[in-house]
Structure formats: C-alpha cells, structure tokens
Amino acid sequence: GAVVSQHPSRVICKSGTSVKIECRSLDFQATTMFWYRQFPKQSLMLMATSNEGSKATYEQGVEKDKFLINHASLTLSTLTVTSAHPEDSSFYICSASRGGITGELFFGEGSRLTVL
C-alpha cells in the first residue's frame, strides 16, 4: 500500500512554454503533499508544501508565480512550471504524507524536466 505515482517521468519543452507535472496518491488520501527539486549531487530541496483545498506554502526563494501548485483533491497535486527557461531544467519529485505521527513519506518516481 501507499503508492504515489508521478507523471510524466521525462519531459522536454521549449523555452517559454509551461509544463505540468502530476502527483497522485493511488491507494490513500493525502491531505499534504510535498514538492522537491534536486540538482545533481545535491539533496532534495523542498520547494513547497501542498495542502488539499488551500494555497500551497512555498519555501523561501521559490517563486510562487513560476511554480504553480494546485492540490484540488485528496489524491492529486500538480506542479506547473510556467514560462519555463533552461535554468528550470532539473529533477522534480513529489511525496505524500499518509498522516500519523512518524512523518513517513511516500514518493513519486520523479520527473526530469529539460528546457531547450
């Protein structure tokens, strides 16, 4: 149990276009989902916390208008990279919390974004 699916796994787009990445909890309801970005050989950096039915909480330095997060249902959160530029090329991964007291996270497979 506790499966999180993330799509697409790879996406290549032209500079200036927008890209949407989906994160779905398949067998549980996730009131909270997290979005991370990872640069080569670095740790997962939290971008924002996505809460179902409310606005996402962004980490310092993350542009809200560039990275739009929507958590419209208890099983789906989306990250839209708007007007993408080559510097947005990176690995993005989501995770979901199933509640409880341990804070254990269940991750998607990640999405590799390349902006040409």
Place this chain on the structure above:
Amino acid sequence: ILNVEQSPQSLHVQEGDSTNFTCSFPSSNFYALHWYRWETAKSPKALFVMTLNGDEKKKGRISATLNTKEGYSYLYIKGSQPEDSATYLCAFIPNTGGFKTIFGAGTRLFVKA
C-alpha cells in the same frame, strides 16, 4: 539553517563486504530521523523510521542506530549484495511542526558482484 550531512558521498564495495554510512543532523529540536532507499528509476522507499535516542532498527542485513544527543545515525549493511546498490537518503524532521523534512544528499552505494 538546518543541515543534514551524509558521508561518504559514494561507496564502491565488493559483494559480501560489510559497509556503513553516517548521517549527521542538528542535535536540537529533534522529532524523527528516517532512512530511505532510492534505487535508480524508482521512488525512494522508507527503510527505517527512528524517533528515540538509542533506537536500533534492523531489517534483514540492514540495520541503523540513532544518537539524538550528539546528532548522528549510522546505517549498516552486512554482507552487501548487488541488489543493495542504491542511494541511501537520511532525512531529519525537526519538532517545529508540519513534518517538514530535511534531506541529506545521500550516499550512493555500488556493490560489485
């Protein structure tokens, strides 16, 4: 700024070798420490969830210890197998609410048959 450090960054061992990795984290405001195993092209999966100082967890050939007073955790793999090849992530959760998790950069393990 809360920092989680993992060492080594990568490790190459032969099948059958035993190995260990280190995770250092802030010794104050501790809530939990997690170890995740991340195989290539798959999603990270939780190995251990540790919450108490002195915790020792074991799953098959893999075990972990926790020292919250000095801020470190060790992950041990006994008799490494090629299928153990993966990145091992350490994740620290401070007691600031919201389960905001801070990750180390990971230790990448390569086990050669």
